Amino acid sequence: MIRLEGLGKSFGSHQAVVDLHLEVKPGEIFGFLGPNGAGKTTTVKMMTGLLKPTAGRVLVAGRDMAADPIAAKRAMGLGPDEPFVYPKLTGAEYLRFVGELYGVPLADMKKRVPELLEMFELTPWGGELLESYSHGMRQKLVLGGILLHDPKVLVLDEPMVGLDPKSGRLVKDIFIRLAERGTAIFMCTHVLEIAEKLCHRIGIMIGGKMIACGTLDELHAQSKKEGRDLESIFLSLTGGAEYSTLLKYL
Amino acid sequence: MLAPLLRRRALTFTNTIGHWTGYEWVRNAAFGSAGFGLLFGLHYGFYRLLKYLATVELIGVLLTWKLTAMLMLMTFSMVVVSSLLTALTTLFYSYDLKFLLKAPVSLRSIFLDKSLESAFFASWMIGLILVPYVAAIMRVQHLGGAFLAAFLVAVPPFLLLSASFGIGFTLLLLYLFPSSRTRDVVWVFSSLSLTVVYGMVRFASPEKLVRPDALKLVAEYLNFLQAPTAPYLPSWWLAEALRLAAAGNWSGWAVRAAGLWGTAFVVYGLLVALAGKIYFIGYSGAQEGALRRREHGFKALPEQRLLGIGTGAALLWKERTTFFRDVKHWSQILLIIGLVFVYLFSIRRLPLDSAELRSLVSFLNVGTAGFVLSALGLRFTFPAISLEGRSWWVLRSAPIDVGGVMREKFLFSAIPILLIAVTLSLMTNWILDADRFTAWLSFGALVTVALAICSMGVGFGALFPNFQVENIHQIESSVGGFVFMAACLFYVGLTIAVLATPMQMHFAVRFGTGAWNDRLAAYSAAGWLAINVLAFTVPWRLGRAALENHE
Numbered sequence: 122m123i124r125l126e127g128l129g130k131s132f133g134s135h136q137a138v139v140d141l142h143l144e145v146k147p148g149e150i151f152g153f154l155g156p157n158g159a160g161k162t163t164t165v166k167m168m169t170g171l172l173k174p175t176a177g178r179v180l181v182a183g184r185d186m187a188a189d190p191i192a193a194k195r196a197m198g199l200g201p202d203e204p205f206v207y208p209k210l211t212g213a214e215y216l217r218f219v220g221e222l223y224g225v226p227l228a229d230m231k232k233r234v235p236e237l238l239e240m241f242e243l244t245p246w247g248g249e250l251l252e253s254y255s256h257g258m259r260q261k262l263v264l265g266g267i268l269l270h271d272p273k274v275l276v277l278d279e280p281m282v283g284l285d286p287k288s289g290r291l292v293k294d295i296f297i298r299l300a301e302r303g304t305a306i307f308m309c310t311h312v313l314e315i316a317e318k319l320c321h322r323i324g325i326m327i328g329g330k331m332i333a334c335g336t337l338d339e340l341h342a343q344s345k346k347e348g349r350d351l352e353s354i355f356l357s358l359t360g361g362a363e364y365s366t367l368l369k370y371l
Numbered sequence: 372m373l374a375p376l377l378r379r380r381a382l383t384f385t386n387t388i389g390h391w392t393g394y395e396w397v398r399n400a401a402f403g404s405a406g407f408g409l410l411f412g413l414h415y416g417f418y419r420l421l422k423y424l425a426t427v428e429l430i431g432v433l434l435t436w437k438l439t440a441m442l443m444l445m446t447f448s449m450v451v452v453s454s455l456l457t458a459l460t461t462l463f464y465s466y467d468l469k470f471l472l473k474a475p476v477s478l479r480s481i482f483l484d485k486s487l488e489s490a491f492f493a494s495w496m497i498g499l500i501l502v503p504y505v506a507a508i509m510r511v512q513h514l515g516g517a518f519l520a521a522f523l524v525a526v527p528p529f530l531l532l533s534a535s536f537g538i539g540f541t542l543l544l545l546y547l548f549p550s551s552r553t554r555d556v557v558w559v560f561s562s563l564s565l566t567v568v569y570g571m572v573r574f575a576s577p578e579k580l581v582r583p584d585a586l587k588l589v590a591e592y593l594n595f596l597q598a599p600t601a602p603y604l605p606s607w608w609l610a611e612a613l614r615l616a617a618a619g620n621w622s623g624w625a626v627r628a629a630g631l632w633g634t635a636f637v638v639y640g641l642l643v644a645l646a647g648k649i650y651f652i653g654y655s656g657a658q659e660g661a662l663r664r665r666e667h668g669f670k671a672l673p674e675q676r677l678l679g680i681g682t683g684a685a686l687l688w689k690e691r692t693t694f695f696r697d698v699k700h701w702s703q704i705l706l707i708i709g710l711v712f713v714y715l716f717s718i719r720r721l722p723l724d725s726a727e728l729r730s731l732v733s734f735l736n737v738g739t740a741g742f743v744l745s746a747l748g749l750r751f752t753f754p755a756i757s758l759e760g761r762s763w764w765v766l767r768s769a770p771i772d773v774g775g776v777m778r779e780k781f782l783f784s785a786i787p788i789l790l791i792a793v794t795l796s797l798m799t800n801w802i803l804d805a806d807r808f809t810a811w812l813s814f815g816a817l818v819t820v821a822l823a824i825c826s827m828g829v830g831f832g833a834l835f836p837n838f839q840v841e842n843i844h845q846i847e848s849s850v851g852g853f854v855f856m857a858a859c860l861f862y863v864g865l866t867i868a869v870l871a872t873p874m875q876m877h878f879a880v881r882f883g884t885g886a887w888n889d890r891l892a893a894y895s896a897a898g899w900l901a902i903n904v905l906a907f908t909v910p911w912r913l914g915r916a917a918l919e920n921h922e
Contacts, residue, residue, distance in 0.1 A: 132922075133392065169768045170767065170768060171764060171767050171768060172922050173920055173922070190770075191770045191771070191772065192770070194768060194769060194770040195770035197768070199764070199768040201764050201768075203761065205760070205761035205762045205764065205765075206762055206765065207689065207693055207762050207765075208693075209692065209693040209696040209697055210689065210692060210693060211665050211667060213666075213667040214665075214667050214692065217667060217669065218685055218688075218689050219765070219769075221672075221682065221684075221685030221688075222682055222685060222765075222766075222769040222770070222771060223769065223770060224682075224770075227669065227671070230669060231669040234667075234669070247667075248664040248665050248666050248667070249664060249665075250665075250696070253659075
């Protein structure tokens, strides 16, 4: 469903992403981890057509993002790390606008928009301008916009940031349900607990390179560490085990 | 505490330049050269004008300084209006305010930092235009570098004082009306008052004072030339300082310059003192979003009735909805309506005695109206792409073409700009009773100019997008804005030059001094077509390619 073939991105002499190969199958939730500046957001931007790769290509539902961006984007939903939306539209109007961009029929929008607002507990706010929404409310609204057009592929950059515990739980359940229905989900996160519980496979990126990829068991085998939790594996693979030495600066 | 805040600005500036790539150096050097070229062109125009004034017997010098005082008054009013627009966004909605207000920095330091930023963006470009004028005075009156130094010392407090009006007004407005709805109403009424005052001043026909024939006595005219122009405003103090410096009266200059600096210190001192008490109340009010419930009916959008179902109609609906909900745009619309009335009134008051002269002015109206449309394009069309701001990801990740977004932006600005162009053209031709040939030629030219300006506005806007911007003035006064304006003025100038040939032949036929030449007319038409093909396609294509590759 999502295929990255030798994907690379350079900014001048700096290589942000190097020769990235990856496939996320229908129904799979893939967690993408890495320290800050590893190249995760750059990868997400290339996958969603916000950045042009300097090498390789992105295939979404079999469509090349460079050659046929419209078809590739139609099959995809993006949840960015910062949910910036139009401050002078209301919540319902934003969803209507997104629906129009993705060609959702008016009759479907009429039914789905109130349902989505209800699901994310935004109904009382549906008629208010987005400038009055909190970060978490905007995050939920953006997720609502994604669900409105029912994409085959979901690309999410830190989807849980700003969500209250109840909403966080709801969003996790939504992802599980969507994956069961065959949606491929690619998710960047720093919350290792979420990656551990939610993702079928996990990839770890450092310095623009994918240094490890697989199920939790496979990652554990690669890390050669005793601890089986993702935090230990992550710290082992990213060289974070020596982090305690950094505390001397405190 | 202000020092670290100002240091971060210096660092931002040096780091930006330090990180320019080779391509950026070449590009910016090219645009910088074009900017110098434009300033030089302005200088040449000012020089010719001042040289002519200097030849007027007895009153030549008086005329020069009267013109200087009027130019300073115009600069003053432009900076005041500009600061009204920049102060609100800079003082209350800047991205870094949340960070600064969390830090242990005094409110007064933050206010001073932000008000200096606001004053800079409101005035730098208008202030820069004064340099070629002052250089022209230097050339005509054979003044040395000391005169330029005198100007450079006196102009910063003048610009700061001009900008302090907008800053002070906004500070008080946000304090007195923390509720967003009341504030919006007051904002619109303030703009309306400004428009009315502007119209009233214009309808009082001040131009009759500069026309000696309109005055009964020569003495009255001389009195006018010698009388101060708005003596209580800093524009007069600056004009006087320059006049005294030119005359070698350095003590007189020093008094005026010290007056400007002293007043600027006192005004900003008062504003800073006031800000310590009221800035935070206004900032807090500004953070509260307006709660105005609007139920969405999920009916067909009005734009869909015109354009059919598709993303184009949805984009246009989004643009219209967000544009008209922003109260800052209402004030600009009011000012534009005022501007159109004043423009037509000024045309009506022109002392044109013969039918030929009236037809000539009708043709030249393409140039002046073209300039007005360029200014509107800089305000509304050029920033349209950048104003998508941080929401740009919504469109960029959606299954729509960048060209489609640009077409929608073009359509949204072409409708009002075309309406203004048609109004200015038809009304001017009617007022001047232009002959049929001139009326059709100027009408056709102005309609094309309006559409070309919109196309260039969207094209250059896409070529120089800035989605991180927080203030519309930062977009307008950017390198891209400057290039757009220069391109528009160049295009309007070329249009006038190319269409002058058929106009010349038309007059020759009317006066019986020559005949119509079809070949020349065809060359002129071909030239006009070529200019328009370039204006419509080159910035558009460059912009589209740049926006598709924007990172």
